[in-house]
Amino acid sequence: MATYERETYVDAPLEDVWEFHSRIAGLEALTPRWMGLSIRAVRGPNGEPDPAVLEAGAEIDMTLGPLGLPGDSWTSVITERTSSDERGLFKDEMHGGPFARWVHVHQFSREGEGTKIRDTVHYELPDPVRATSPLAVVGFEPMFRYRHRKTKELLEG
Template sequence: MKIYTFHRKQKFPISLDEAWNFLSDPKNLKIITPDYMGFNIESGADRPLYAGQIIQYIVTPILGIKTKWVSKITQVKHKEYFVDEQLYGPYSLWDHKHFIKEIKDGVEFEDIIHYKVPLGILGQMAHPFLVKPKLEEIFEYRQKKLTELFGEYKS
């Protein structure tokens, strides 16, 4: 069983309050997800994040295949971090830690994802050509969208 790690940091020229308010609203995930992924929240996004929250959505990650994804927010520390885990969806394991911290003239977002692809050795063979590039593409899109929303960090 191979568990992969994806790590990304991004900086933005906004306050900690503004950053937390954006990140802690599950409805904003649609804004920072590429349109072609057909991201649509079905339930659970009616209030800001809290530990134990279940969020269900539909996403089309690859080849136009619609997939149900169910996440549980397992931990929340106000204005510092939250963790979501996939209960049901395309990965065999998905543990996503979202950290936020105040820095000079802005904030830094840090994402650490531990994940396992399905289909055993076939999934592992597809990882470098399909899964990893798709995650990188999604986070590049997020960087671009968040920069459009909040401006470019310069320091």
């Protein structure tokens, strides 16, 4: 399985960064418009619609259509979520979607007065028929560069 990683420092308290990333509004704010994100439904671990916090077991049904291309549908499931005074971690996995496998680990750690953010994506590209999927073509670097820059912009004030 291939791996992509990106790390950045945000001059904002861990608590603020963690809370921001724990809500669907955070995902929407950090996804570039050119990715064509459309959230179809969000369910909590017990099936409740639109939970305030994305706990382990929450599901997000979405469509992504980068650069105006036809969208790929997928469901992202929060499979793990833990936090302490010094760090936080949540993991989401793609269930149905354009990749053969996708596991995204979001890590947050207190660094002085700020927070270090690390995104790690473990993925397998789809079979040759799906290799032309817009998500497979666009790549990770532009999207994650945007996400980290936008996180700094929104949370550093």
